[in-house]
Amino acid sequence: MTMLKAAPFFPEIAEGPGNGASYWVETADGFRLRVGSWRVPGPEKGTILLFPGRTEYIEMHGRTAKAFANFGFSTIIIDWRGHGLSDRVIADPNTLHVDRFSDYQLDVAAMIATASELEMPKPWFLLGNSMGGCIGLRALLNGMPVSACAFTAPMWGLKMSKVQRLIARPVSWAAQAFGRGESYIPGHNGENYALSNPFEGNRITNDPDQYGYWVRQARLQPCLQTAGSSMRWLHQSLSECGRLTKARSPNVPCVAFCGDHDGLVDINAIRDRLNDWPDGRFEMISGAKHALLLETPRVRQRIISEIAAHFEGFGDG
Structure with missing residues (x-):
């Protein structure tokens, strides 16, 4: 029996399985x-360790957890530091900030310990979304105990123009060096994306219902929301993506998906990684934007059905 202390949870906006x-x-x-x-209350096929993306939080993946529960998978998910109800890293609660990208691996360790304490059913599987894909790849390289993995629009590189790519690292480094690391990335601000951008023209999803799902959550529980990222977050993210590019792919069966209309992550970095991944498969989704799970x-x-089938195929560990 777990001794973990209960935290606030909002099932009415999550729309997940009933036992969250x-x-x-x-x-x-x-x-x-x-x-x-x-x-999952019935026969269990294992547990999905869902690593959410930048600005995301537990309730935002309630519908995803429900879909996987229909296939027999339980789900465990985390609010990264600076996200959701987890401790913020700096004074401005709207800014997504991290001191070192490796700090997220301390969050992973806490999540793994919690999964063990809750006796979440094995085998375990990783599903990394966007920034969670970057954190997840590093966790795999560190030996995270999963039988297979899947990624949706993993952040293994940020989509930038040639000019942006040329100046992003030195400018973000300079911002840190001169005490401006907590300032917003140019073009970012303290406004939540869903509340400040209409569905038309959004860069997240083609589905108005799923976009409305996020908007309703943001209106009903603003405490879960965040906004733009800091210059230090940008520098740390670029540095981690660069380090990962040089690392060999782990020997864990993998499937990854990306939308061909994704305007946030570097699709070529995803394709290149999967071309070099033993037992890895990459699928491009025509017409899809960044948030494939929305x-x-x-x-x-x-x-979801392909990921479930992929995990079922490696359910014996």
């Missing part, structure tokens, strides 16, 4: 994080 719960956990460096879980029913059904 969340818990407070502490990292090795003293951050209090929130970890959530949905346990895309149209056709896209969501395809991706």
